[in-house]
Amino acid sequence: MINMYEVSETNKMIEHENLDVRTITLGISLLDCIDSDLEKLNCKIYDRITTVAKDLVSTGQDIEKEFGIPIVNKRISITPVSLIGAAACRKPEDYVTIARTLDRAAEQVGVNFIGGYTALVSKGMTKSDEYLIRSIPQALSETERVCSSINVGSTKTGINMDAVRLCGKIVKDTAEATKERDSLGCAKLVVFCNAPDDNPFMAGAFLGVTETDAVINVGVSGPGVVKKALEKVRGKGFEELCETIKKTAFKVTRVGQLVAGEASERMGIPFGIVDLSLAPTPAVGDSVAEILEEIGLERVGAPGTTAALAMLNDQVKKGGVMASSYVGGLSGAFIPVSEDQGMIDAVQAGSLTLEKLEAMTCVCSVGLDMIAIPGRTPASTISGIIADEMAIGMVNQKTTAVRLIPVIGKDVGETAQFGGLLGYAPVIPVNGFGCEAFVNRNGRIPAPIHSFKN
Amino acid sequence: MKKCIVTVLGKDTVGIIARVCTYLAENGINILDISQTIVQGYFNMMMIVDVTDLKKDFTTVCDEMEQLGEEIGVNIRCQREEIFEKMHRL
Numbered sequence: 001m002i003n004m005y006e007v008s009e010t011n012k013m014i015e016h017e018n019l020d021v022r023t024i025t026l027g028i029s030l031l032d033c034i035d036s037d038l039e040k041l042n043c044k045i046y047d048r049i050t051t052v053a054k055d056l057v058s059t060g061q062d063i064e065k066e067f068g069i070p071i072v073n074k075r076i077s078i079t080p081v082s083l084i085g086a087a088a089c090r091k092p093e094d095y096v097t098i099a100r101t102l103d104r105a106a107e108q109v110g111v112n113f114i115g116g117y118t119a120l121v122s123k124g125m126t127k128s129d130e131y132l133i134r135s136i137p138q139a140l141s142e143t144e145r146v147c148s149s150i151n152v153g154s155t156k157t158g159i160n161m162d163a164v165r166l167c168g169k170i171v172k173d174t175a176e177a178t179k180e181r182d183s184l185g186c187a188k189l190v191v192f193c194n195a196p197d198d199n200p201f202m203a204g205a206f207l208g209v210t211e212t213d214a215v216i217n218v219g220v221s222g223p224g225v226v227k228k229a230l231e232k233v234r235g236k237g238f239e240e241l242c243e244t245i246k247k248t249a250f251k252v253t254r255v256g257q258l259v260a261g262e263a264s265e266r267m268g269i270p271f272g273i274v275d276l277s278l279a280p281t282p283a284v285g286d287s288v289a290e291i292l293e294e295i296g297l298e299r300v301g302a303p304g305t306t307a308a309l310a311m312l313n314d315q316v317k318k319g320g321v322m323a324s325s326y327v328g329g330l331s332g333a334f335i336p337v338s339e340d341q342g343m344i345d346a347v348q349a350g351s352l353t354l355e356k357l358e359a360m361t362c363v364c365s366v367g368l369d370m371i372a373i374p375g376r377t378p379a380s381t382i383s384g385i386i387a388d389e390m391a392i393g394m395v396n397q398k399t400t401a402v403r404l405i406p407v408i409g410k411d412v413g414e415t416a417q418f419g420g421l422l423g424y425a426p427v428i429p430v431n432g433f434g435c436e437a438f439v440n441r442n443g444r445i446p447a448p449i450h451s452f453k454n
Numbered sequence: 455m456k457k458c459i460v461t462v463l464g465k466d467t468v469g470i471i472a473r474v475c476t477y478l479a480e481n482g483i484n485i486l487d488i489s490q491t492i493v494q495g496y497f498n499m500m501m502i503v504d505v506t507d508l509k510k511d512f513t514t515v516c517d518e519m520e521q522l523g524e525e526i527g528v529n530i531r532c533q534r535e536e537i538f539e540k541m542h543r544l
Binding site: 006068 | 489491498513531534535536537538539540541
């Protein structure tokens with residue numbers, strides 16, 4: 001039988017170490033909503049989402065109460081809208097009507113974000129994909145809850161540089177369209193390489209076409225719990241360090257698995273995956289950077305950071321995999337700058353640079369995340385940064401992503417405020433040398449060879 | 455059997471167990487196990503209880519116990535057992 005120490009350990013994690021389930025994300029397929037009449041399409045989408053997800057929030061709240069575990073977000077991911085809207089949308093503005101419908105549906109069911117305003121263009125871009133991408137700045141400036149993503153590359157197809165070039169412009173235009181709010185729109189726009197079909201985390205969540213009608217995916221969290229556990233093994237060897245991370249990740253993930261199973265059973269919707277991610281928040285004691293510092297770095301960004309992060313990421317997976325029946329999504333340590341107090345401090349102290357962040361993304365999920373850059377950064381430079389990050393994903397057969405915020409009107413030394421879980425970020429310097437001629441080449445970077453590995 | 459764990463934490467005072475047990479009895483909740491300690495004047499109790507024959511909604515019981523805790527001046531949590539079972543048992 002459960003004893004008092006075990007009960008108090010669990011409750012201490014919840015009350016003092018920010019243990020929570022970060023998100024229950026309900027994936028909803030909209031494939032059978034497709035209609036060539038735009039108005040009918042919008043009606044069908046609204047009805048589908050508000051029917052399937054009507055109990056999502058209340059179910060989440062019941063589970064929270066019964067088990068005493070906070071579930072921070074209840075969210076929805078949908079089939080990429082470029083597929084759903086292709087038959088009806090003849091111009092970018094048509095897509096914006098779908099974004100508004102999604103926003104209304106999300107508000108109606110009470111979720112804070114809905115992801116899937118997405119185009120998958122890793123090899124080529126249809127006219128419809130392009131309309132969707134071009135509609136993103138307007139869509140994100142006119143809606144509150146819609147999240148957008150674009151998959152521009154994969155290990156199998158290479159990188160679609162035409163899409164990368166367009167994305168640089170779209171990121172810049174989105175920043176411009178939401179400049180009154182520190183270019184907040186860009187916080188809801190992710191550019192991917194090897195985007196997963198079952199990611200529960202925003203802003204990059206969408207429900208891939210390989211998925212079923214509706215599915216429950218859960219994202220766990222718990223950087224604070226890992227940090228606290230590591231405080232007890234200060235000065236000890238790597239063996240003990242790794243064991244501690246694994247055991248802690250196991251415990252955290254088991255909670256996610258439990259919540260996923262309960263939600264699935266109560267809603268009568270199949271369970272998909274648990275995403276084993278260490279997802280930080282701006283709250284004190286809920287930081288991945290603090291774990292790295294606990295491991296032994298004076299500040300994140302110092303030499304040794306990439307190695308420490310590689311180890312952390314791997315141990316989290318090793319511990320988490322056994323705790324869950326199905327693992328998927330992004331599964332790794334997230335290193336968003338604005339959403340992690342330790343990362344913010346490291347940038348402000350001059351320890352963490354864009355280049356070091358890029359190196360860190362080689363060994364963990366998910367990419368250059370929530371990084372504020374000067375608003376005057378040219379679109380071609382943003383495309384260059386995206387291309388670099390996509391290349392890391394393509395060559396290493398992993399998911400990488402870019403969520404940069406060129407904060408219009410702000411420069412290095414200033415701070416962008418996004419609010420809530422999105423936090424705030426000091427504007428980080430970007431290499432001033434250009435890459436326009438590279439980015440302006442047409443076509444795509446071919447897929448890499450996968451023998452002769454070095 | 456549907457089990458849940460009741461934890462009570464706070465400054466020690468007269469009648470904590472009595473009031474918690476009265477509430478449980480009134481609601482048809484059977485106590486299976488109790489462990490309790492007092493460290494430096496702080497009262498710490500864990501009960502394993504059976505909620506199979508509960509007449510009310512379980513979430514209502516959670517709310518009412520929390521409220522009872524506020525009245526007594528201690529912190530009372532009522533959680534389904536599975537969260538501990540899952541985390542600490544293979």
